[in-house]
Amino acid sequence: MEEDLGKKSRRIVLRLLGIMYDIRSKWEKRLESFMNRYTSQSIGEFPFSEFKDIVLGYFADFHSELSRSVVKYVQTLIEKYTSTIEDLETRIASSKIYNNVVEDLRKEVETLREKNTKLQNFMKKELLRTVKYKILAVLEKDGELNVKKLAARLNVSENQVRKYLKELEDEKFIEIRRDVRPYVISLLKTPWSF
Numbered sequence: 001m002e003e004d005l006g007k008k009s010r011r012i013v014l015r016l017l018g019i020m021y022d023i024r025s026k027w028e029k030r031l032e033s034f035m036n037r038y039t040s041q042s043i044g045e046f047p048f049s050e051f052k053d054i055v056l057g058y059f060a061d062f063h064s065e066l067s068r069s070v071v072k073y074v075q076t077l078i079e080k081y082t083s084t085i086e087d088l089e090t091r092i093a094s095s096k097i098y099n100n101v102v103e104d105l106r107k108e109v110e111t112l113r114e115k116n117t118k119l120q121n122f123m124k125k126e127l128l129r130t131v132k133y134k135i136l137a138v139l140e141k142d143g144e145l146n147v148k149k150l151a152a153r154l155n156v157s158e159n160q161v162r163k164y165l166k167e168l169e170d171e172k173f174i175e176i177r178r179d180v181r182p183y184v185i186s187l188l189k190t191p192w193s194f
Contacts, residue, residue: 017070017126024063031055064167067130071191074123078192081116085109124192131156132164136173139187146182 032052088109092102127133131154138153139145147165151158165185168174173191177184 017067017074017123021067021126021129024059028056028059031059068171071123071127074119075191078116078119078123081112081119085112085116088112120192124190127191131160132167133191135161135164135168135185136187136190139174139185140190144184144186146184148182150185 036052088105092105092109124137128137134154135150138150142153145153147158147161150165151161154161165174165176169176173188175186175188177186
């Protein structure tokens with residue numbers, strides 16, 4: 001029963017990650033459409049464009065904080081699986097008993113390894129819906145790059161890339177070498193692999 005609840009909880013959290021991006025996109029478009037209607041009209045001296053930027057900024061900050069929390073939770077699950085796998089492999093290697101117990105441990109390791117791989121693949125798929133995490137995938141594939149090359153590969157503005165680079169650096173996923181010009185960005189780790 002507890003294991004079923006654990007599985008359901010993990011599925012809910014992972015699905016939340018995908019749903020969260022869809023909801024953000026839908027409501028951001030609605031809010032922007034609403035604000036554009038009013039900014040195109042000259043109504044007194046109210047600074048609608050500034051208001052729009054502030055609202056969208058808070059919305060983006062909320063989403064960013066929420067997604068970091070979900071990613072951190074899923075990373076914890078992946079780390080737990082990885083740690084359990086390593087512990088079980090150590091027990092198997094040091095065991096002098098060659099019977100059903102060792103074979104059961106081997107099966108458990110294989111099951112955990114499969115779950116871990118599925119969790120990592122799902123997390124990667126969901127995260128790659130956003131430009132922020134696509135940066136990590138590009139760095140994972142191509143190695144070190146600068147902002148201009150990253151922006152070109154992702155077909156987005158350099159300012160957008162810089163915004164996400166700051167977040168990724170704060171989260172310890174990347175390292176930015178500022179001792180060279182142009183700055184070089186290198187990958188430290190990804191949230192979907194350990």
